Amino acid sequence: MRALPATFREQARAVRAYAVESRAFALESWAGASPIDRLALVLVPLALFLFVGAVVSAVVMLGPTLDFLGANQPLVRFVVVVLGILLLTVPTAFLLIYMELKVIARMNLRVGPNRVGPWGAAMSVVHGLKVLAKEDFAPTGVDVPVFTLAPVVTFLASVMTLLVIPFAPGIFGQDFNIGLLFFFAMGGLSVLGLLMGGWASFNKYSLLGGLRSAAQIVSYEIPLTISVVGVILLAGTMSLNHIAQAQSGSALDWFVFKQPLAVLIFFIAATAEANRTPFDLTEADSEIVAGFSTEYSGMRFGFFYFAEYVNVFIISALITTLFFGGWTAPFNWPWPYNLNWLDASGIGAAWIVIVGFALLVAADVLGLAIWLFRGRQWSAPSAFGLGFVIAGAGVTILIILACIIALDWVQGIFWFMVKTYIFVFVFVWMRGTLPRVRVDQLMGFAWKWLLPASLLNLFVTAAAVIILNLPSAR
Amino acid sequence: MTFIPGLGIAKGMALTLRRFFAPKATIQYPEVRPDMAVRFRGRLQLLYDEFGTLKCETCFQCAQACPVECIDMGGHDTKNRFYTHWGPAETYGERREESALRRSGRPVPDQAYVHFQPIDLVAVEEILEARDYDPGKMLPILEEVQAAYGYLPIAAIKHISHVTGAPYALVYGTATYYSHLSFERRARTVAVCRCTSCLLAGSGRIANAIGEGLWTKLAREPVGGVALEQLAAHIPGAASPLVTLDGKPQRDVTETSAAAWSRALAKKTVA
Numbered sequence: 001m002r003a004l005p006a007t008f009r010e011q012a013r014a015v016r017a018y019a020v021e022s023r024a025f026a027l028e029s030w031a032g033a034s035p036i037d038r039l040a041l042v043l044v045p046l047a048l049f050l051f052v053g054a055v056v057s058a059v060v061m062l063g064p065t066l067d068f069l070g071a072n073q074p075l076v077r078f079v080v081v082v083l084g085i086l087l088l089t090v091p092t093a094f095l096l097i098y099m100e101l102k103v104i105a106r107m108n109l110r111v112g113p114n115r116v117g118p119w120g121a122a123m124s125v126v127h128g129l130k131v132l133a134k135e136d137f138a139p140t141g142v143d144v145p146v147f148t149l150a151p152v153v154t155f156l157a158s159v160m161t162l163l164v165i166p167f168a169p170g171i172f173g174q175d176f177n178i179g180l181l182f183f184f185a186m187g188g189l190s191v192l193g194l195l196m197g198g199w200a201s202f203n204k205y206s207l208l209g210g211l212r213s214a215a216q217i218v219s220y221e222i223p224l225t226i227s228v229v230g231v232i233l234l235a236g237t238m239s240l241n242h243i244a245q246a247q248s249g250s251a252l253d254w255f256v257f258k259q260p261l262a263v264l265i266f267f268i269a270a271t272a273e274a275n276r277t278p279f280d281l282t283e284a285d286s287e288i289v290a291g292f293s294t295e296y297s298g299m300r301f302g303f304f305y306f307a308e309y310v311n312v313f314i315i316s317a318l319i320t321t322l323f324f325g326g327w328t329a330p331f332n333w334p335w336p337y338n339l340n341w342l343d344a345s346g347i348g349a350a351w352i353v354i355v356g357f358a359l360l361v362a363a364d365v366l367g368l369a370i371w372l373f374r375g376r377q378w379s380a381p382s383a384f385g386l387g388f389v390i391a392g393a394g395v396t397i398l399i400i401l402a403c404i405i406a407l408d409w410v411q412g413i414f415w416f417m418v419k420t421y422i423f424v425f426v427f428v429w430m431r432g433t434l435p436r437v438r439v440d441q442l443m444g445f446a447w448k449w450l451l452p453a454s455l456l457n458l459f460v461t462a463a464a465v466i467i468l469n470l471p472s473a474r
Numbered sequence: 475m476t477f478i479p480g481l482g483i484a485k486g487m488a489l490t491l492r493r494f495f496a497p498k499a500t501i502q503y504p505e506v507r508p509d510m511a512v513r514f515r516g517r518l519q520l521l522y523d524e525f526g527t528l529k530c531e532t533c534f535q536c537a538q539a540c541p542v543e544c545i546d547m548g549g550h551d552t553k554n555r556f557y558t559h560w561g562p563a564e565t566y567g568e569r570r571e572e573s574a575l576r577r578s579g580r581p582v583p584d585q586a587y588v589h590f591q592p593i594d595l596v597a598v599e600e601i602l603e604a605r606d607y608d609p610g611k612m613l614p615i616l617e618e619v620q621a622a623y624g625y626l627p628i629a630a631i632k633h634i635s636h637v638t639g640a641p642y643a644l645v646y647g648t649a650t651y652y653s654h655l656s657f658e659r660r661a662r663t664v665a666v667c668r669c670t671s672c673l674l675a676g677s678g679r680i681a682n683a684i685g686e687g688l689w690t691k692l693a694r695e696p697v698g699g700v701a702l703e704q705l706a707a708h709i710p711g712a713a714s715p716l717v718t719l720d721g722k723p724q725r726d727v728t729e730t731s732a733a734a735w736s737r738a739l740a741k742k743t744v745a
Contacts, residue, residue, distance in 0.1 A: 103494070106493070106494045106498070107490040107491075107493045107494050108493070109493055109496060109498050109499045109500075110498060110499070110500050111498050111500040111502070114502075429487065429490060429491065429494075430487070432490050433483075433486045433487050433489070433490040434483065434486065
C-alpha cells in the first residue's frame with residue numbers, strides 16, 4: 001500500500017481520537033449507548049460468568065470425567081473417529097474444489113479465483129456459504145423423506161469408506177481384516193443414494209439420470225473390484241493397513257510395478273466410479289439436464305456435490321494405499337539423512353550439541369548482528385541479551401519441529417498426503433483435458449475391455465503366485 | 475501410420491500441462507492497466523440511438539483529430555445523392571434538431587441552428603485584422619468575438635474559418651471545448667457556492683438538482699440561456715447553502731425546492 005502523507009495520517013488519527021472521545025461520552029448512560037455497546041454490556045458479563053463457571057466445573061469434574069472416559073475407551077474411540085472423519089471431509093472438499101478451480105483455470109491460461117482470501121483460497125468456503133444460504137426447496141410431488149435422505153446416503157457412503165483408509169501408522173478409523181471389502185461395500189451404497197434421488201424427484205429426467213448413473217457405477221464396480229483382487233493375492237490380506245505395510249521399503253516394492261495392468265484398470269474404473277471426466281455422464285453439466293440431481297438445490301444439492309469431491313479424495317487415497325505404498329516413504333527412509341538422533345524419547349549427544357553449542361554460537365552471531373546494524377541505540381549487553389533470547393526461542397522451536405517430524409505418524413501422513421494429492425491433481429488435470437465419452441462407449445468399454453482385462457490380470461497374478469510360490473500362497 | 479492406444483490422451487494431457495505452467499493471459503484489470511496507446515479508443519464504429527437514428531452528426535471533429543487520417547465521412551443526402559465529406563453539421567440543422575429532439579425526449583432549442591442566421595460581420599473583421607488573421611491565435615479571437623457579440627454566432631465561426639484558412643471543424647471544436655465560450659446569449663447566471671460549509675449544508679445536492687432542472691451541469695455549456703456556475707467565493711454574511719441568481723443570493727432555494735425552482739426559471743427564460 002502506498003504510504004499516506006503525514007498530514008493524512010494526522011487527520012486520520014485526529015478523527016479516530018474524536019471518535020473514541022465521543023464514544024466514551026456515549027457510554028456514560030444506558031440511553032446514550034449504541035446498540036453494540038448495549039449488547040456488549042449484557043454479553044461480556046454473561047460470557048465471563050459462563051467462562052468462570054466452565055473452568056470451575058472442569059476442575060471439579062476432571063477426575064470423574066477421566067475415569068469415565070478411561071472405562072469406556074471403545075466408545076470414546078468411536079466418537080473421536082466418527083467426528084474426525086466427518087470433520088476431515090470439510091477441509092478436504094474445500095481444498096479439492098479450490099484446486100479444481102485453480103488448476104483448470106491455469107490450464108485455460110486464466111488465473112482463477114484470486115480475490116477471496118489469499119490467492120483466492122477462501123473461494124470454496126464462500127461457495128459453501130452460498131449453498132447453505134439458498135432456499136431448501138422441494139418441488140411438488142416429491143417424496144420428501146426419500147428426497148432428503150438421498151444426498152445424506154450418498155455423502156455418508158463416501159464418508160464411511162474413510163473409516164478403513166490408513167493415513168499413517170496408527171492413524172486410521174478401524175483396521176478391519178475385511179477392510180477392502182468394507183470399502184467397496186460402503187462405496188457401492190452411493191448408488192443407492194443416486195437412485196433414491198432420481199426416483200424421489202418425481203421427474204422422468206431425474207429418474208432416467210439416476211438409472212443411468214446406477215448402470216454406469218454398477219458396471220464399473222465389477223472391473224474395479226476384480227482388478228484389486230490381484231493386490232489381495234500378493235499381499236495375502238484385505239486389511240488396507242497390512243497392504244500398505246506389505247509395500248514398505250522403497251518405491252520398487254510398490255504394487256504398481258507388480259500389477260501395472262491392475263493400476264490402469266483400477267484408475268479408469270475409479271474415474272467412472274467417482275463420476276469424473278471423461279466418465280461424468282451422471283451429470284454431464286454442459287450437455288443435459290443435471291441427471292439425477294435435476295430437482296435438487298441448496299444444501300441438498302450441496303451434499304451431492306460435497307460427496308463427489310470427497311469421493312475424488314477417497315479414490316486417490318485408495319489408489320495410493322493399494323498401489324503406491326500408502327503411507328510408506330518412496331525411498332528407504334531414513335535415507336538420505338537419519339533423524340533418529342533427534343528422537344524425543346532419548347536425550348543423546350545431539351541434544352547437548354544443539355542446546356549447549358549451537359545456541360551459544362547463534363546467540364553470539366545474532367547479538368553481533370544486532371549490535372552492528374542497530375547502531376548506538378543498543379548497548380553491547382542488551383544487544384547480546386536480545387540475541388540470546390531470539391536464538392533460544394529459535395532453537396527451541398527447531399527442536400520441537402524436529403521432534404514432531406521425527407514422529408512416525410507425521411512422516412506417514414506427509415507421504416500419504418503427498419501421494420494422494422498427486423492423484424487428486426491427475427483427476428483435476430484429466431477434467432481439464434479430456435472430452436466426455438458417449439454413453440454406449442462408456443458401457444462398451446467397461447464390459448468389452450475392462451472386464452476381460454481385469455480377469456486376465458487376476459488369472460496371471462494367481463498363476464504367478466502359485467508358480468513362484470510367493471509367501472501369500474503358502 | 476501407426477495407432478498407439480492412448481497416444482491422443484497423452485498428447486492432450488501434455489498440452490494442458492504445458493498450459494498449466496505457461497504465462498497467463500489474464501490482466502488484473504483495476505490494479506494492472508493494459509499497455510495501450512494514449513489515444514486508443516477501441517474499434518471505430520458509428521452508434522445508433524434507440525430510435526435507429528445515427529448518432530453521428532458529421533461534425534468532423536473525429537476526422538480532424540485522427541492522426542493517421544483514416545476517418546472520413548460520406549453518405550446519401552435527402553435527394554439520394556452520395557457524397558463523401560459532407561458539410562458541417564450546421565448545414566443540416568433541421569435534421570440535427572430532429573435527432574436531438576428524439577434522443578433527449580425534451581424540447582431542445584437548437585441554438586446552433588438559430589444562431590446560424592447571418593450577422594453583421596464588421597466586429598469580427600476588426601478583431602481578425604488586429605489578430606493578423608492568424609489561426610494560431612484562435613482562442614483569443616474567439617474570446618474577443620464572444621465579448622463583442624455576447625455569444626459566439628455560428629456565422630462568425632464560419633467567417634473565421636473561411637478567412638483564416640483554419641478548418642471549420644477545428645474552430646467549431648475549439649469553441650465547443652472551452653466552457654466559457656458559448657453559442658448562445660447568456661441571459662441569466664445561477665451560481666452555487668461550493669465552500670466547505672455550503673457543501674456540508676448540501677450545496678452539492680442542490681447543484682445537481684438545479685443542473686437537472688436547467689438541463690445542464692455545473693460549468694457546462696448553458697442551455698436555454700441560463701448558465702450554472704460555481705460561485706468564486708462565499709458572500710460574507712450569507713447563509714449556507716448559498717445560491718445566487720445573477721449575483722443576488724436566493725434565500726428560498728433549498729434541497730427540496732431547488733429542482734422546481736430551476737425548472738420554473740428555465741421555463742421563464744426560454745419564454
